[in-house]
Amino acid sequence: MKSSVTTSPVRTETPAALKPKRSRDYGRLWTIGPVVVWMGVLFLLPLLLVLAVSFFSRSTFGGIEPPLTANNYIRFFDPLYYKILWVSCVLAFTTTILCLFLGYPFAYVVARAPVHLRNLLLLLIIVPFWTNSLIRTYAWIVLLRTEGVINTVLKALGLIAEPLPMLYNEFAVLTGLVYTMLPFMVLPLYASIEKLDKAYLEAAADLGATSWQTFWRVTVPLTAPGIMAGSLLVFIPSLGLFFIPDLMGGSKAVLIGNLIKNQFLTARDWPFGSAASIILMALTLLFIGGYLAVTKDKEGKGLT
Numbered sequence: 179m180k181s182s183v184t185t186s187p188v189r190t191e192t193p194a195a196l197k198p199k200r201s202r203d204y205g206r207l208w209t210i211g212p213v214v215v216w217m218g219v220l221f222l223l224p225l226l227l228v229l230a231v232s233f234f235s236r237s238t239f240g241g242i243e244p245p246l247t248a249n250n251y252i253r254f255f256d257p258l259y260y261k262i263l264w265v266s267c268v269l270a271f272t273t274t275i276l277c278l279f280l281g282y283p284f285a286y287v288v289a290r291a292p293v294h295l296r297n298l299l300l301l302l303i304i305v306p307f308w309t310n311s312l313i314r315t316y317a318w319i320v321l322l323r324t325e326g327v328i329n330t331v332l333k334a335l336g337l338i339a340e341p342l343p344m345l346y347n348e349f350a351v352l353t354g355l356v357y358t359m360l361p362f363m364v365l366p367l368y369a370s371i372e373k374l375d376k377a378y379l380e381a382a383a384d385l386g387a388t389s390w391q392t393f394w395r396v397t398v399p400l401t402a403p404g405i406m407a408g409s410l411l412v413f414i415p416s417l418g419l420f421f422i423p424d425l426m427g428g429s430k431a432v433l434i435g436n437l438i439k440n441q442f443l444t445a446r447d448w449p450f451g452s453a454a455s456i457i458l459m460a461l462t463l464l465f466i467g468g469y470l471a472v473t474k475d476k477e478g479k480g481l482t
Contacts, residue, residue, distance in 0.1 A: 225459070232452035240446030250453035259437065259454070266434040269348065270416035273355040277363040277412045278405065280356070285367035285404075289374075300368070303361050311358060315425050318354055319345065322426075346428035354422040359415065363408040370404025371397075403473065410469050414462050434458055 232250055234242040253259070288299045306314065321327045322344040329341040344350060378400065382392040398405075420435030427433075434454065441451030 228452045234449045236447045250450045273416045274413045276356045281363035285364045289371040350426040351431045354426045359412040362411040366404045366408040370401040
């Protein structure tokens, strides 16, 4: 009795077969390489330079000198500077909440509007980006100052006897921040709401949910990515903006961005300004990490 064993030939890749794969790898490297180098030169190198300067000391004439020290970071947590950071976080958080409450209804209306009207409303959102932010800030100064448009109208109507102090305080800074950052909240919200499947809303209505219940238990959870993205896009820039507090807050509203600018340009204390910049960068990365953790945790989860 004879038995025969058949074996299939082992396929081996020849060097010629590997050439296309290697060519693709080299092609990707040549595509990504210039971007990595460009980002390293323009972003990573200046950041490392700022980090290095933060460990030096201020010289007599405003330069930097050894010895290396961590006193700049210790100095930042003095109650004076710690309060500035706290006020900056509170104003940035308040700006984010106000932008969310103002932006969500507007984004919802835009997403549910007819196509021709939707395009017009989107244009109204985008138009402010075509105007210099300094010009828009000065326009608000004209509106809010003591003899500005708002106070003049209110006095003419007999609603007030004396002008309201609406400029050079935290109210003015908050107004400028909300106006400047509102489009950054509306656009992500619009993208999330516009992609929302109406079948979920119809199913909730069929199950007896009221409009309010549908909004809170269906619409809001499904548009949470837009809420998170918009909040991040508003909070982080609001934390570091300095020209709006400078122009609309005066000396009564000093935020972390103003502190850093003043240390570099006025006090000539580059090491302390660098330390404050690194702390602000670390705080920003902390918020971005929290955002990524929350969004990753929500991936693949349905409605609850």
